[in-house]
Amino acid sequence: xxxxxxxxxxxxxxxxxxxxxxxxxxxxxxxxxxxxxxxxxxxxxxxxxxxxxxxxxxxxxxxxxxxxxxxxxxxxxxxxxxxxxxxxxxxxxxxxxxxxxxxxxxxxxxxxxxxxxxxxxxxxxxxxxxxxxxxxxxxxxxxxxxxxxxxxxxxxxxxxxxxxxxxxxxxxxxxxxxxxxxxxxxxxxxxxxxxxxxxxxxxxxxxxxxxxxxxxxxxxxxxxxxxxxxxxxxxxxxxxxxxxxxxxxxxxxxxxxxxxxxxxxxxxxx
Amino acid sequence: xxxxxxxxxxxxxxxxxxxxxxxxxxxxxxxxxxxxxxxxxxxxxxxxxxxxxxxxxxxxxxxxxxxxxxxxxxxxxxxxxxxxxxxxxxxxxxxxxxxxxxxxxxxxxxxxxxxxxxxxxxxxxxxxxxxxxxxxxxxxxxxxxxxxxxxxxxxxxxxxxxxxxxxxxxxxxxxxxxxxxxxxxxxxxxxxxxxxxxxxxxxxxxxxxxxxxxxxxxxxxxxxxxxxxxxxxxxxxxxxxxxxxxxxxx
Numbered sequence: 064x065x066x067x068x069x070x071x072x073x074x075x076x077x078x079x080x081x082x083x084x085x086x087x088x089x090x091x092x093x094x095x096x097x098x099x100x101x102x103x104x105x106x107x108x109x110x111x112x113x114x115x116x117x118x119x120x121x122x123x124x125x126x127x128x129x130x131x132x133x134x135x136x137x138x139x140x141x142x143x144x145x146x147x148x149x150x151x152x153x154x155x156x157x158x159x160x161x162x163x164x165x166x167x168x169x170x171x172x173x174x175x176x177x178x179x180x181x182x183x184x185x186x187x188x189x190x191x192x193x194x195x196x197x198x199x200x201x202x203x204x205x206x207x208x209x210x211x212x213x214x215x216x217x218x219x220x221x222x223x224x225x226x227x228x229x230x231x232x233x234x235x236x237x238x239x240x241x242x243x244x245x246x247x248x249x250x251x252x253x254x255x256x257x258x259x260x261x262x263x264x265x266x267x268x269x270x271x272x273x274x275x276x277x278x279x280x281x282x283x284x285x286x287x288x289x290x291x292x293x294x295x296x297x298x299x300x301x302x303x304x305x306x307x308x309x310x311x312x313x314x315x316x317x318x319x320x321x322x323x324x325x326x327x328x329x330x331x332x333x
Numbered sequence: 334x335x336x337x338x339x340x341x342x343x344x345x346x347x348x349x350x351x352x353x354x355x356x357x358x359x360x361x362x363x364x365x366x367x368x369x370x371x372x373x374x375x376x377x378x379x380x381x382x383x384x385x386x387x388x389x390x391x392x393x394x395x396x397x398x399x400x401x402x403x404x405x406x407x408x409x410x411x412x413x414x415x416x417x418x419x420x421x422x423x424x425x426x427x428x429x430x431x432x433x434x435x436x437x438x439x440x441x442x443x444x445x446x447x448x449x450x451x452x453x454x455x456x457x458x459x460x461x462x463x464x465x466x467x468x469x470x471x472x473x474x475x476x477x478x479x480x481x482x483x484x485x486x487x488x489x490x491x492x493x494x495x496x497x498x499x500x501x502x503x504x505x506x507x508x509x510x511x512x513x514x515x516x517x518x519x520x521x522x523x524x525x526x527x528x529x530x531x532x533x534x535x536x537x538x539x540x541x542x543x544x545x546x547x548x549x550x551x552x553x554x555x556x557x558x559x560x561x562x563x564x565x566x567x568x569x570x571x572x573x574x575x576x577x578x579x580x581x582x583x
Contacts, residue, residue: 091425099429115448172348182564184523186530186538187557190545194553195367270437270523277442277531285440292443304440311435 116297121305124298134287134299138306141276141283144200145268148207152264156215157257161245163216164223164253177220181213185271189278203275203283210271211264218260222253255326258318265314269307369551374558377551387540387559394525394536397453401460402521409465409517410510413472414502423473434466438524442531451533456525459532463524467516475509476502508578515571522564537563 100118107117128134163170163177188209189202196202226249234244250257276285284303291300353371360370369377381387416423442459449455479502487497529538537560544552 088424091421092428095425095429111448116444168344171344172351175345176348176352178568179561179565182519182568183557183561184519184526184564186523186526187541187560189530190541190553191557194545194550266435266437270439273437273439274527274530277439288440289443292447295447297444297447300443304436304444307440308432308436311437312432315431315435 114295114297116301120298121301124302128299128302134303137282137284137287137303140200141272141285142310144203144283145207145265145272148204148271149211149261149265149268151204152208152211152215152268153261156212156260156264157219157250159212160216160219160260161223161249161253164220165245165249170220174220177213177216180209181217185210185267186274189275193279198279198281200281202279203272203281206275207268207271211268214263214267215257215260218256218263219253222256223249225256226252255322258322258326262315262318265318266311269311269314273307366548366550369554373551374554378555378559381540381552381555390536390540394529394538397456397460397528397536398521398525400453401457401524402464402517404457404461405464405468405517405521406514408461409468409513410472410506413469413510413513414476414498414506416469417473417476417479417506418498418502427473430466430469434470438462439527439531442527446532456528456532456535459528460521460524463527464517464521467520468510468513471513471516472506472510475506475512478509479505504581508581511575511578515568515575518567518571519564522567526560 104118107115111117163174185206189206192202192205192209196205230248230252231244234248239247272283273285273288275281276283277289280286280289284307288300288303291297291303356371358370360368360373378387416426438459441462445455445458449458483501483505484497487501492500525536526538529536530542534542537556540556541553541560543549544556
Protein backbone atom coordinates (compact mmCIF):
# COMPACT_ATOMS: atom_id res chain seq x y z
CA UNK A 64 0.00 0.00 0.00
CA UNK A 65 2.75 2.37 0.93
CA UNK A 66 4.50 1.92 -2.36
CA UNK A 67 1.40 2.85 -4.35
CA UNK A 68 1.03 6.08 -2.41
CA UNK A 69 4.59 7.09 -3.15
CA UNK A 70 4.13 6.33 -6.83
CA UNK A 71 1.43 8.90 -7.22
CA UNK A 72 2.92 11.35 -4.76
CA UNK A 73 6.30 11.44 -6.47
CA UNK A 74 5.75 14.58 -8.60
CA UNK A 75 4.74 16.55 -5.53
CA UNK A 76 7.71 15.31 -3.54
CA UNK A 77 10.14 16.28 -6.27
CA UNK A 78 9.14 19.92 -5.91
CA UNK A 79 10.33 19.89 -2.31
CA UNK A 80 14.01 19.89 -1.22
CA UNK A 81 15.88 17.45 -3.38
CA UNK A 82 18.58 16.44 -0.92
CA UNK A 83 16.90 13.43 0.73
CA UNK A 84 15.79 12.09 -2.67
CA UNK A 85 19.27 11.95 -4.11
CA UNK A 86 20.23 8.44 -3.03
CA UNK A 87 16.75 7.31 -4.08
CA UNK A 88 17.27 8.31 -7.68
CA UNK A 89 20.99 7.81 -8.13
CA UNK A 90 21.35 4.11 -7.41
CA UNK A 91 18.47 2.81 -9.54
CA UNK A 92 19.72 4.89 -12.45
CA UNK A 93 23.30 3.81 -11.96
CA UNK A 94 22.36 0.15 -11.70
CA UNK A 95 20.10 0.24 -14.76
CA UNK A 96 22.85 2.03 -16.69
CA UNK A 97 25.44 -0.57 -15.72
CA UNK A 98 23.05 -3.41 -16.60
CA UNK A 99 22.30 -1.86 -19.99
CA UNK A 100 25.96 -1.31 -20.85
CA UNK A 101 27.09 -4.74 -19.67
CA UNK A 102 24.15 -6.47 -21.32
CA UNK A 103 24.91 -4.75 -24.62
CA UNK A 104 28.62 -5.59 -24.33
CA UNK A 105 28.14 -9.28 -23.66
CA UNK A 106 25.26 -9.88 -26.05
CA UNK A 107 27.27 -8.35 -28.87
CA UNK A 108 30.36 -10.33 -27.85
CA UNK A 109 28.52 -13.62 -27.88
CA UNK A 110 26.12 -13.24 -30.74
CA UNK A 111 27.26 -10.57 -33.17
CA UNK A 112 30.18 -10.37 -35.60
CA UNK A 113 33.23 -8.51 -34.25
CA UNK A 114 32.67 -5.29 -36.24
CA UNK A 115 29.38 -4.53 -34.45
CA UNK A 116 29.70 -1.63 -32.03
CA UNK A 117 29.86 -2.48 -28.35
CA UNK A 118 30.48 -0.16 -25.39
CA UNK A 119 34.15 -1.10 -25.03
CA UNK A 120 35.04 -0.48 -28.67
CA UNK A 121 32.94 2.70 -28.81
CA UNK A 122 34.71 3.97 -25.71
CA UNK A 123 38.09 3.19 -27.27
CA UNK A 124 37.02 4.96 -30.45
CA UNK A 125 35.99 8.20 -28.76
CA UNK A 126 39.49 9.72 -28.26
CA UNK A 127 40.43 8.74 -31.80
CA UNK A 128 37.28 10.12 -33.36
CA UNK A 129 36.98 13.46 -31.59
CA UNK A 130 40.38 14.61 -32.84
CA UNK A 131 39.71 13.33 -36.36
CA UNK A 132 39.46 16.40 -38.61
CA UNK A 133 36.93 14.65 -40.86
CA UNK A 134 34.65 14.10 -37.89
CA UNK A 135 35.02 17.68 -36.68
CA UNK A 136 34.30 19.06 -40.14
CA UNK A 137 31.24 16.81 -40.44
CA UNK A 138 29.93 17.90 -37.03
CA UNK A 139 30.50 21.57 -37.84
CA UNK A 140 28.79 21.27 -41.20
CA UNK A 141 25.71 19.54 -39.80
CA UNK A 142 25.43 21.86 -36.82
CA UNK A 143 25.81 24.98 -38.93
CA UNK A 144 23.12 23.73 -41.32
CA UNK A 145 20.75 22.89 -38.45
CA UNK A 146 21.34 26.26 -36.80
CA UNK A 147 20.80 28.15 -40.05
CA UNK A 148 17.69 26.19 -40.95
CA UNK A 149 16.26 26.52 -37.45
CA UNK A 150 16.87 30.27 -37.41
CA UNK A 151 15.08 30.74 -40.72
CA UNK A 152 12.23 28.46 -39.65
CA UNK A 153 11.95 30.27 -36.32
CA UNK A 154 11.66 33.76 -37.82
CA UNK A 155 9.30 32.94 -40.67
CA UNK A 156 7.38 30.34 -38.70
CA UNK A 157 6.73 32.77 -35.84
CA UNK A 158 5.48 35.57 -38.09
CA UNK A 159 3.35 33.18 -40.11
CA UNK A 160 1.98 31.54 -36.97
CA UNK A 161 1.01 34.88 -35.43
CA UNK A 162 -1.02 35.84 -38.49
CA UNK A 163 -2.50 32.37 -38.68
CA UNK A 164 -3.60 32.48 -35.06
CA UNK A 165 -5.08 35.98 -35.18
CA UNK A 166 -6.78 36.11 -38.55
CA UNK A 167 -9.84 33.95 -39.03
CA UNK A 168 -9.87 34.31 -42.77
CA UNK A 169 -6.19 33.44 -43.06
CA UNK A 170 -6.70 30.45 -40.78
CA UNK A 171 -9.69 29.16 -42.75
CA UNK A 172 -7.93 29.47 -46.07
CA UNK A 173 -4.35 28.42 -45.26
CA UNK A 174 -4.72 26.47 -42.02
CA UNK A 175 -5.37 23.10 -43.60
CA UNK A 176 -2.32 23.45 -45.85
CA UNK A 177 -0.17 23.95 -42.77
CA UNK A 178 -1.82 20.93 -41.16
CA UNK A 179 -1.27 18.90 -44.29
CA UNK A 180 2.41 19.78 -44.58
CA UNK A 181 2.89 19.10 -40.90
CA UNK A 182 1.34 15.65 -41.25
CA UNK A 183 3.44 14.85 -44.29
CA UNK A 184 6.40 12.64 -43.42
CA UNK A 185 9.30 14.95 -44.21
CA UNK A 186 11.36 12.19 -45.81
CA UNK A 187 9.20 12.21 -48.94
CA UNK A 188 10.14 15.74 -49.93
CA UNK A 189 13.79 14.73 -50.38
CA UNK A 190 13.51 13.42 -53.95
CA UNK A 191 11.56 16.54 -54.85
CA UNK A 192 13.98 18.95 -53.18
CA UNK A 193 16.98 17.19 -54.70
CA UNK A 194 15.30 17.70 -58.06
CA UNK A 195 14.89 21.41 -57.39
CA UNK A 196 18.08 22.29 -55.55
CA UNK A 197 20.38 19.53 -56.74
CA UNK A 198 22.49 17.19 -54.63
CA UNK A 199 23.85 20.09 -52.62
CA UNK A 200 23.82 21.61 -49.13
CA UNK A 201 20.97 23.86 -50.30
CA UNK A 202 18.71 20.80 -50.36
CA UNK A 203 19.77 19.97 -46.82
CA UNK A 204 18.86 23.46 -45.61
CA UNK A 205 15.53 23.27 -47.43
CA UNK A 206 14.79 19.90 -45.81
CA UNK A 207 15.68 21.22 -42.37
CA UNK A 208 13.44 24.25 -42.83
CA UNK A 209 10.61 22.09 -44.12
CA UNK A 210 11.01 19.69 -41.21
CA UNK A 211 11.11 22.45 -38.61
CA UNK A 212 8.86 25.27 -39.71
CA UNK A 213 5.40 23.72 -39.48
CA UNK A 214 5.67 22.67 -35.86
CA UNK A 215 6.65 26.27 -35.01
CA UNK A 216 3.80 27.71 -37.09
CA UNK A 217 1.24 25.42 -35.50
CA UNK A 218 2.39 26.04 -31.96
CA UNK A 219 2.68 29.81 -32.35
CA UNK A 220 -0.78 29.89 -33.94
CA UNK A 221 -2.12 27.92 -30.96
CA UNK A 222 -0.50 30.42 -28.65
CA UNK A 223 -1.80 33.42 -30.57
CA UNK A 224 -5.30 31.96 -30.45
CA UNK A 225 -5.21 31.56 -26.68
CA UNK A 226 -4.11 35.10 -25.81
CA UNK A 227 -6.34 36.28 -22.94
CA UNK A 228 -9.10 38.49 -24.28
CA UNK A 229 -8.42 41.22 -21.69
CA UNK A 230 -4.94 41.86 -23.10
CA UNK A 231 -6.42 42.55 -26.51
CA UNK A 232 -9.21 44.69 -25.08
CA UNK A 233 -6.77 46.82 -23.11
CA UNK A 234 -4.54 47.32 -26.13
CA UNK A 235 -7.57 48.27 -28.20
CA UNK A 236 -8.65 50.70 -25.49
CA UNK A 237 -5.25 52.38 -25.81
CA UNK A 238 -5.63 52.42 -29.59
CA UNK A 239 -2.58 50.28 -30.21
CA UNK A 240 -1.83 49.61 -33.87
CA UNK A 241 -2.46 46.18 -35.35
CA UNK A 242 1.23 45.39 -35.73
CA UNK A 243 2.22 46.56 -32.29
CA UNK A 244 -0.54 44.40 -30.79
CA UNK A 245 0.64 41.41 -32.78
CA UNK A 246 4.31 41.74 -31.87
CA UNK A 247 4.00 43.57 -28.56
CA UNK A 248 1.15 41.66 -26.94
CA UNK A 249 0.34 38.49 -28.82
CA UNK A 250 3.93 37.40 -29.39
CA UNK A 251 5.14 37.67 -25.78
CA UNK A 252 2.00 36.01 -24.54
CA UNK A 253 2.46 33.03 -26.85
CA UNK A 254 6.12 32.61 -25.87
CA UNK A 255 5.61 29.30 -24.01
CA UNK A 256 3.94 27.86 -27.09
CA UNK A 257 6.77 29.17 -29.22
CA UNK A 258 9.29 27.39 -27.03
CA UNK A 259 7.29 24.15 -27.12
CA UNK A 260 7.19 24.44 -30.89
CA UNK A 261 10.90 25.15 -31.01
CA UNK A 262 11.62 22.05 -28.96
CA UNK A 263 9.69 19.91 -31.42
CA UNK A 264 11.25 21.74 -34.35
CA UNK A 265 14.81 21.22 -33.10
CA UNK A 266 14.31 17.47 -32.91
CA UNK A 267 12.76 17.37 -36.34
CA UNK A 268 15.51 19.59 -37.78
CA UNK A 269 18.19 17.15 -36.56
CA UNK A 270 16.30 14.25 -38.16
CA UNK A 271 15.89 16.28 -41.33
CA UNK A 272 19.62 17.03 -41.51
CA UNK A 273 20.57 13.38 -41.01
CA UNK A 274 18.16 11.97 -43.58
CA UNK A 275 19.16 14.67 -46.07
CA UNK A 276 22.80 13.65 -45.68
CA UNK A 277 21.90 9.98 -46.07
CA UNK A 278 19.96 10.71 -49.19
CA UNK A 279 22.25 13.26 -50.80
CA UNK A 280 25.58 11.83 -49.65
CA UNK A 281 26.86 15.28 -48.73
CA UNK A 282 29.36 15.82 -45.94
CA UNK A 283 28.03 15.93 -42.41
CA UNK A 284 27.46 13.89 -39.30
CA UNK A 285 24.77 11.75 -40.94
CA UNK A 286 27.02 10.96 -43.86
CA UNK A 287 29.91 10.26 -41.48
CA UNK A 288 27.74 7.67 -39.76
CA UNK A 289 26.60 6.18 -43.06
CA UNK A 290 30.10 6.04 -44.53
CA UNK A 291 31.74 4.49 -41.48
CA UNK A 292 29.06 1.92 -40.90
CA UNK A 293 29.27 0.91 -44.57
CA UNK A 294 32.99 0.35 -44.20
CA UNK A 295 32.30 -1.73 -41.05
CA UNK A 296 33.72 0.84 -38.66
CA UNK A 297 30.67 0.68 -36.42
CA UNK A 298 32.41 1.95 -33.32
CA UNK A 299 33.48 5.16 -35.06
CA UNK A 300 30.04 5.59 -36.57
CA UNK A 301 28.42 5.07 -33.19
CA UNK A 302 30.35 7.98 -31.71
CA UNK A 303 28.45 10.09 -34.24
CA UNK A 304 25.14 8.66 -33.00
CA UNK A 305 26.14 9.47 -29.42
CA UNK A 306 26.88 13.04 -30.44
CA UNK A 307 23.51 13.34 -32.18
CA UNK A 308 21.78 11.97 -29.09
CA UNK A 309 23.68 14.51 -26.99
CA UNK A 310 22.47 17.33 -29.25
CA UNK A 311 18.91 16.05 -28.96
CA UNK A 312 19.12 15.95 -25.19
CA UNK A 313 20.83 19.36 -25.05
CA UNK A 314 18.00 20.97 -27.02
CA UNK A 315 15.46 19.43 -24.63
CA UNK A 316 17.37 20.64 -21.59
CA UNK A 317 17.92 24.09 -23.07
CA UNK A 318 14.22 24.61 -23.74
CA UNK A 319 13.29 23.19 -20.34
CA UNK A 320 15.75 25.54 -18.68
CA UNK A 321 14.63 28.55 -20.72
CA UNK A 322 10.99 27.89 -19.86
CA UNK A 323 11.83 27.74 -16.18
CA UNK A 324 14.17 30.70 -16.22
CA UNK A 325 12.27 33.17 -18.39
CA UNK A 326 8.70 31.99 -17.90
CA UNK A 327 8.44 30.94 -14.29
CA UNK A 328 4.70 31.71 -14.34
CA UNK A 329 4.11 29.14 -17.03
CA UNK A 330 3.32 25.58 -16.03
CA UNK A 331 2.95 22.80 -18.51
CA UNK A 332 -0.39 21.07 -18.45
CA UNK A 333 0.96 17.71 -17.44
CA UNK B 334 -29.23 26.52 -43.14
CA UNK B 335 -27.73 25.88 -46.53
CA UNK B 336 -26.46 29.41 -46.55
CA UNK B 337 -24.50 29.03 -43.33
CA UNK B 338 -23.04 25.73 -44.52
CA UNK B 339 -21.84 27.42 -47.68
CA UNK B 340 -20.43 30.33 -45.76
CA UNK B 341 -18.59 28.06 -43.38
CA UNK B 342 -17.11 25.76 -45.99
CA UNK B 343 -16.60 28.20 -48.82
CA UNK B 344 -13.16 29.45 -47.69
CA UNK B 345 -11.92 25.89 -47.40
CA UNK B 346 -12.97 24.81 -50.88
CA UNK B 347 -11.99 28.14 -52.38
CA UNK B 348 -8.50 27.84 -50.97
CA UNK B 349 -8.19 24.23 -52.15
CA UNK B 350 -9.24 25.40 -55.61
CA UNK B 351 -6.77 28.31 -55.42
CA UNK B 352 -4.00 25.94 -54.36
CA UNK B 353 -4.70 23.64 -57.29
CA UNK B 354 -4.83 26.62 -59.66
CA UNK B 355 -1.48 27.94 -58.41
CA UNK B 356 0.01 24.47 -58.75
CA UNK B 357 -1.37 24.13 -62.29
CA UNK B 358 -0.06 27.53 -63.39
CA UNK B 359 3.32 27.04 -61.75
CA UNK B 360 3.60 23.62 -63.35
CA UNK B 361 2.77 24.90 -66.79
CA UNK B 362 5.10 27.89 -66.64
CA UNK B 363 8.21 25.98 -65.48
CA UNK B 364 10.19 23.19 -67.01
CA UNK B 365 8.61 19.73 -66.81
CA UNK B 366 11.78 18.49 -65.16
CA UNK B 367 11.16 20.70 -62.12
CA UNK B 368 7.45 20.61 -61.66
CA UNK B 369 4.44 19.16 -63.37
CA UNK B 370 0.97 20.68 -63.32
CA UNK B 371 -1.78 19.25 -61.14
CA UNK B 372 -3.61 17.75 -64.13
CA UNK B 373 -0.55 15.76 -65.25
CA UNK B 374 -0.05 14.54 -61.68
CA UNK B 375 -3.61 13.28 -61.49
CA UNK B 376 -3.34 11.55 -64.87
CA UNK B 377 -0.11 9.90 -63.75
CA UNK B 378 -1.73 8.82 -60.49
CA UNK B 379 -4.68 7.35 -62.35
CA UNK B 380 -2.32 5.34 -64.55
CA UNK B 381 -0.50 4.02 -61.48
CA UNK B 382 -3.80 2.98 -59.92
CA UNK B 383 -5.06 1.33 -63.09
CA UNK B 384 -1.88 -0.65 -63.68
CA UNK B 385 -2.23 -2.12 -60.19
CA UNK B 386 1.28 -0.95 -59.19
CA UNK B 387 -0.07 1.56 -56.77
CA UNK B 388 -2.35 -0.86 -54.91
CA UNK B 389 0.42 -3.42 -54.57
CA UNK B 390 2.91 -0.88 -53.22
CA UNK B 391 0.31 0.61 -50.92
CA UNK B 392 -0.48 -2.80 -49.40
CA UNK B 393 3.24 -3.48 -49.00
CA UNK B 394 3.67 -0.24 -47.08
CA UNK B 395 0.53 -0.80 -45.05
CA UNK B 396 1.79 -4.21 -43.95
CA UNK B 397 5.10 -2.71 -42.82
CA UNK B 398 3.39 0.17 -41.03
CA UNK B 399 0.87 -1.99 -39.21
CA UNK B 400 3.41 -4.61 -38.11
CA UNK B 401 5.80 -2.05 -36.66
CA UNK B 402 3.05 0.06 -35.15
CA UNK B 403 1.17 -2.81 -33.47
CA UNK B 404 4.46 -4.13 -32.13
CA UNK B 405 5.22 -0.70 -30.69
CA UNK B 406 1.82 -0.62 -28.94
CA UNK B 407 2.15 -4.20 -27.70
CA UNK B 408 5.54 -3.44 -26.14
CA UNK B 409 5.11 0.22 -25.22
CA UNK B 410 1.83 0.14 -23.31
CA UNK B 411 2.51 -2.78 -20.94
CA UNK B 412 6.05 -1.51 -20.38
CA UNK B 413 4.78 2.00 -19.66
CA UNK B 414 2.28 0.72 -17.07
CA UNK B 415 4.86 -1.51 -15.48
CA UNK B 416 7.21 1.45 -15.15
CA UNK B 417 4.47 3.54 -13.58
CA UNK B 418 3.64 0.75 -11.11
CA UNK B 419 7.15 -0.13 -9.98
CA UNK B 420 8.71 3.05 -8.75
CA UNK B 421 12.31 1.91 -8.53
CA UNK B 422 12.18 0.63 -12.08
CA UNK B 423 10.71 3.89 -13.34
CA UNK B 424 13.34 6.03 -11.66
CA UNK B 425 16.04 3.77 -13.01
CA UNK B 426 14.82 3.53 -16.58
CA UNK B 427 13.25 6.97 -17.14
CA UNK B 428 16.40 8.96 -18.03
CA UNK B 429 17.43 6.37 -20.59
CA UNK B 430 14.00 6.44 -22.19
CA UNK B 431 14.17 10.23 -22.35
CA UNK B 432 17.58 10.04 -24.02
CA UNK B 433 16.34 7.52 -26.57
CA UNK B 434 13.21 9.61 -27.12
CA UNK B 435 15.39 12.63 -27.99
CA UNK B 436 17.81 10.65 -30.18
CA UNK B 437 17.19 10.92 -33.91
CA UNK B 438 16.41 7.27 -34.61
CA UNK B 439 17.22 7.64 -38.31
CA UNK B 440 20.87 7.66 -37.34
CA UNK B 441 20.55 3.97 -36.42
CA UNK B 442 19.40 2.95 -39.90
CA UNK B 443 22.93 2.33 -41.29
CA UNK B 444 23.69 -0.01 -38.37
CA UNK B 445 20.45 -1.87 -38.82
CA UNK B 446 21.20 -2.18 -42.51
CA UNK B 447 24.64 -3.67 -42.08
CA UNK B 448 23.62 -5.99 -39.24
CA UNK B 449 20.24 -7.22 -40.43
CA UNK B 450 20.41 -6.77 -44.18
CA UNK B 451 17.57 -6.21 -46.56
CA UNK B 452 14.66 -8.29 -45.27
CA UNK B 453 11.29 -7.35 -43.80
CA UNK B 454 12.45 -7.58 -40.17
CA UNK B 455 14.95 -4.67 -40.22
CA UNK B 456 12.30 -2.38 -41.69
CA UNK B 457 9.82 -3.39 -39.01
CA UNK B 458 12.52 -2.63 -36.44
CA UNK B 459 12.91 0.90 -37.84
CA UNK B 460 9.16 1.58 -37.69
CA UNK B 461 9.06 0.10 -34.20
CA UNK B 462 11.94 2.26 -32.94
CA UNK B 463 10.33 5.39 -34.35
CA UNK B 464 6.97 4.66 -32.76
CA UNK B 465 7.62 2.99 -29.42
CA UNK B 466 9.03 5.84 -27.32
CA UNK B 467 6.08 8.24 -27.49
CA UNK B 468 3.84 5.31 -26.48
CA UNK B 469 5.99 4.42 -23.46
CA UNK B 470 6.40 8.05 -22.42
CA UNK B 471 2.71 8.95 -22.56
CA UNK B 472 1.61 5.69 -20.95
CA UNK B 473 3.93 6.33 -18.01
CA UNK B 474 2.60 9.87 -17.69
CA UNK B 475 -0.99 8.62 -17.78
CA UNK B 476 -0.47 5.77 -15.36
CA UNK B 477 1.30 8.08 -12.93
CA UNK B 478 -1.71 10.36 -12.82
CA UNK B 479 -3.93 7.59 -11.40
CA UNK B 480 -5.42 8.87 -8.18
CA UNK B 481 -3.74 7.05 -5.29
CA UNK B 482 -7.18 6.65 -3.67
CA UNK B 483 -8.27 4.36 -6.49
CA UNK B 484 -5.37 2.02 -5.89
CA UNK B 485 -5.75 2.27 -2.13
CA UNK B 486 -9.44 1.35 -2.26
CA UNK B 487 -8.72 -1.53 -4.59
CA UNK B 488 -6.08 -2.76 -2.20
CA UNK B 489 -8.27 -2.41 0.87
CA UNK B 490 -10.71 -4.70 -0.90
CA UNK B 491 -7.81 -7.08 -1.33
CA UNK B 492 -7.67 -6.85 -5.09
CA UNK B 493 -5.07 -9.07 -6.59
CA UNK B 494 -2.37 -7.41 -8.67
CA UNK B 495 -4.03 -8.83 -11.80
CA UNK B 496 -7.44 -7.39 -10.86
CA UNK B 497 -5.84 -4.06 -10.04
CA UNK B 498 -4.33 -3.87 -13.51
CA UNK B 499 -7.48 -5.05 -15.24
CA UNK B 500 -9.97 -2.82 -13.40
CA UNK B 501 -7.95 0.26 -12.44
CA UNK B 502 -4.64 0.66 -14.23
CA UNK B 503 -5.61 -0.20 -17.80
CA UNK B 504 -8.98 1.61 -18.00
CA UNK B 505 -7.55 4.70 -16.35
CA UNK B 506 -4.37 4.86 -18.39
CA UNK B 507 -5.77 4.05 -21.82
CA UNK B 508 -7.10 7.56 -22.60
CA UNK B 509 -3.71 9.11 -21.80
CA UNK B 510 -1.86 6.47 -23.74
CA UNK B 511 -3.88 7.51 -26.78
CA UNK B 512 -1.91 10.77 -26.93
CA UNK B 513 1.15 8.60 -27.37
CA UNK B 514 -0.67 6.54 -29.97
CA UNK B 515 -1.43 9.66 -31.97
CA UNK B 516 2.21 10.79 -31.87
CA UNK B 517 3.34 7.27 -32.69
CA UNK B 518 1.17 7.15 -35.82
CA UNK B 519 2.96 10.17 -37.25
CA UNK B 520 6.40 8.93 -36.33
CA UNK B 521 5.72 5.42 -37.60
CA UNK B 522 4.81 6.91 -40.96
CA UNK B 523 8.15 8.75 -41.11
CA UNK B 524 9.90 5.55 -40.05
CA UNK B 525 8.08 3.59 -42.72
CA UNK B 526 9.17 5.90 -45.54
CA UNK B 527 12.70 6.18 -44.16
CA UNK B 528 12.97 2.38 -43.98
CA UNK B 529 11.68 2.06 -47.53
CA UNK B 530 14.15 4.67 -48.73
CA UNK B 531 17.31 3.56 -47.00
CA UNK B 532 16.82 -0.17 -46.45
CA UNK B 533 15.48 -2.42 -49.17
CA UNK B 534 13.28 -0.35 -51.43
CA UNK B 535 9.63 -1.44 -51.30
CA UNK B 536 6.18 0.04 -51.07
CA UNK B 537 5.34 3.69 -51.52
CA UNK B 538 8.96 4.64 -50.81
CA UNK B 539 10.03 2.57 -53.77
CA UNK B 540 7.39 4.27 -55.89
CA UNK B 541 9.02 7.66 -55.19
CA UNK B 542 12.57 6.38 -55.47
CA UNK B 543 12.01 4.74 -58.84
CA UNK B 544 10.24 7.81 -60.19
CA UNK B 545 13.00 10.11 -58.94
CA UNK B 546 15.77 7.92 -60.37
CA UNK B 547 14.02 7.87 -63.76
CA UNK B 548 13.58 11.65 -63.65
CA UNK B 549 9.85 10.97 -63.82
CA UNK B 550 8.75 14.19 -62.15
CA UNK B 551 5.07 13.42 -62.60
CA UNK B 552 5.58 10.12 -60.78
CA UNK B 553 7.37 11.88 -57.91
CA UNK B 554 4.57 14.41 -57.57
CA UNK B 555 1.88 11.74 -57.75
CA UNK B 556 3.45 9.63 -54.99
CA UNK B 557 4.27 12.62 -52.78
CA UNK B 558 0.67 13.80 -53.11
CA UNK B 559 -0.65 10.38 -52.11
CA UNK B 560 1.68 10.11 -49.13
CA UNK B 561 0.73 13.62 -47.99
CA UNK B 562 -2.94 12.64 -48.16
CA UNK B 563 -2.23 9.43 -46.23
CA UNK B 564 -0.40 11.51 -43.63
CA UNK B 565 -3.37 13.84 -43.23
CA UNK B 566 -5.82 10.92 -43.04
CA UNK B 567 -3.72 9.16 -40.40
CA UNK B 568 -3.36 12.33 -38.36
CA UNK B 569 -7.13 12.86 -38.47
CA UNK B 570 -7.64 9.25 -37.41
CA UNK B 571 -5.19 9.71 -34.55
CA UNK B 572 -6.97 12.84 -33.35
CA UNK B 573 -10.34 11.09 -33.60
CA UNK B 574 -9.06 8.15 -31.54
CA UNK B 575 -7.58 10.48 -28.95
CA UNK B 576 -10.81 12.49 -28.68
CA UNK B 577 -12.92 9.36 -28.47
CA UNK B 578 -10.95 8.14 -25.49
CA UNK B 579 -10.54 11.59 -23.98
CA UNK B 580 -14.16 11.45 -22.85
CA UNK B 581 -13.10 8.98 -20.20
CA UNK B 582 -10.45 11.26 -18.80
CA UNK B 583 -11.20 12.64 -15.39
